[in-house]
Amino acid sequence: MADAAEIKAAFRYQAKLLHPDRNVSDEATQQFQRVAEAYRVLRNARTRRSYDATTIISAPGNLIDPTDQSPEPLACSRCGKVTAQPRYLIFRIIRGTLLSTRKDAVLGIFCRDCADRTAIRASTATWLCGWWSPTGPYHTVRALFANLKGGEKPRADNLWVILHQARAFLARGEADIARALAEQAEAFAGGPEERAAIAAIVRAAGGKARSSPRLKNRWRPWSYAPVVQALPLAALVVGLGVAVAAVVFRTETDSASAAIIVRPAQAGEIRHVAVDLLKVRQGPNASQPVVALVDRFATVQVMDSVAEGEWARILTANGVTGYVPARFLFGGPGNASKNRWCADQKGEPPANGEVLLRRTGGEHRLTVKNTSGHDAVVRLKTPTGRTLMAFYIDAGANVSLPAIPDGTFRAVFASGRDYSRACGIFLENMQTFIVPTAQVIQATMQAGRQQLALTLPPVGDGPGESRTLPLESFLDN
Structure with missing residues (x-):
């Protein structure tokens, strides 16, 4: 986490770039x-904690594409294993700090074993730390009962998880497993459209078959986890003090945990980042220095699991090794999730002459x-490969762009279909090219305000024609 000096320096840098007196773009x-x-x-430390407490991973209902013709099975966000009966769950953790109450959440797609283990850990932390603030007891009781019932289960998100x-x-x-899952999804269906989606899967699986073996429901209400979580409450009811209840709860939790099959992130597994910007640290602790920042959907390799599976040591695509919270790593590579997100957030098609990006x-x-x-x-790029600005132009069109800065630039361009504003790429048939060196743009105020010209020549191998360019060189900012 950045300290106050780093935040102040970053603000001053961005303010200098975006101040309206210096940046003449419409969005400045x-x-x-x-x-x-x-x-x-x-x-401000208080407002920053409040902001951090509201930052969560996107719900799966926003990421799952119900029209996907070849969906990949979802994996548990904790152990990375594909489970036949996944659920999207939210577990609450309350910590009292004398004058304030901190409310955290552990959320994701879980298998039953990992859900039970996570519920026990969340309730243990809440039992021990939740009472010590004025509003702590109220929030603690609510969190404990929610965790006792197996966590919060958002209806719509779980419906799409099971149907996916x-x-x-x-x-x-x-087909038998698909039919059984569709039947389980009926508990989360709310309207006729959702029930129709369930019925369509049942029909595709051959209809309801009485003779086929039913899939055992792994999510029946009672298991060892609620019993373990309720032990302190039972101790309080019979009149034991808070200190005795905490000791009993910890003892029973330790003995029960010995029977839990812990499946942390395994060395060699391929996973992808599930948050917007993941901090890679030198050690398995939030106070350790940050060595790299990894974007959402980036694919990483798990090298090791530490701190009882809470942290994972990873290797990034750039060869950086460090530690990240394991809950922010979802199973499998991130390409499919990124493509789906880029399509969902693509926005309106760009117009001729529209500036898509301007840095100065x-x-x-x-x-x-x-x-x-x-x-x-x-894209106009500096000699170091940094993109200065990007704009859209129709085939055969002419556009005039103001506010071009001093410098030396080369032009690269991409063609394709279905442009995504969120990702800066074409979703279909994307090809990238570079304009010949003869058209390097050089602008300097020593010659006054210049009228510069650029032509995108046809693609080919002949003199003066545009040549193909690796996609990485086009996207490299």
Whole structure:
């Protein structure tokens, strides 16, 4: 986590880039206001804790595509194993700090074994730490009862999780499991459209078959976990003090935990990041220095599991090794999840001449003519490969762009179909190219305000034609 000095330095840098007196783009004022508001929240310890407490992983109902023709089975977010009966659960942890109450949550897609283990750990922490603030007892009792019932189970998210898993097993040819999962999903169905989706899976699985073996429901209400969680409550009811109850609870938890099959992240597993920006640290502790930042959906390899499975040592695609909380790693590579997210967040198609990205402004003007034969997203890059601005231009069109800064730039462009604003890529048939060296753009105020020109030539191997470019070089910012 960044300290106050790092936050202040980052704010000053962004404020300098986005201040309306310096940045003439249309979005500069709005972006500057957002940066100022973020700094107002983050510079104060109390408002920063409140912000962190509201930051959670996106619910699976927002990420699952019900029209996916070849869905991959969902894996447990704790152990990484594919489970026939996944559930999306939220467990609450309450910590009292004399004058304030901190409310945390552990959430994700769980198998039954990992759900029971997580419920015990969450309730243990709440029993020991939740009472010590004015509002702590109220929030502690609510959290304990929610965890005792197996955690919170959002109806819509669990419906789509179970239906996704049913489709995945149906695609594998395991119709009996798919049919049984569809029947379990009926408990979460709320309206006729959702019941119709369930019925469609049952029909695709061959209809209801009385003779086929039923899938044993792994989520029946009672197991050892609620019993272990309720032991302190039972101790309190019979009149034992808080101290005695805590000792009894810890003793019983230790003995019960010996029978739990713990499946932490295993060395060699491939997983992907499930949060927007994951901090990789030198050691398995939140106070350790940050050695790298990894984007959402980035694929990593698990090297080891430490701290009873709470932390995982990972290897990133850039060769960086460090530690991250294991709960932020979902099973499997992130390509499929990223593609689905890019499609869901793609936004409106760009218009001819629309500026999609601008990092700074200037006094020059650039006229662009597109003779490549393709609608294109063009990026102007510095000699170090950093993207300065990006804009969209139709095939055969001419556009004029103001506010070009001083510097030396090369133009690269991409063509394809179905552009995603969120990811900056075409979702289908994306190809990337570089404009010949002869068209390097050089702008300097020593020559006054310049009228610059750029032509996107046709793609080919001939003189003056655009050449293919690796996708990584186009995206490298």
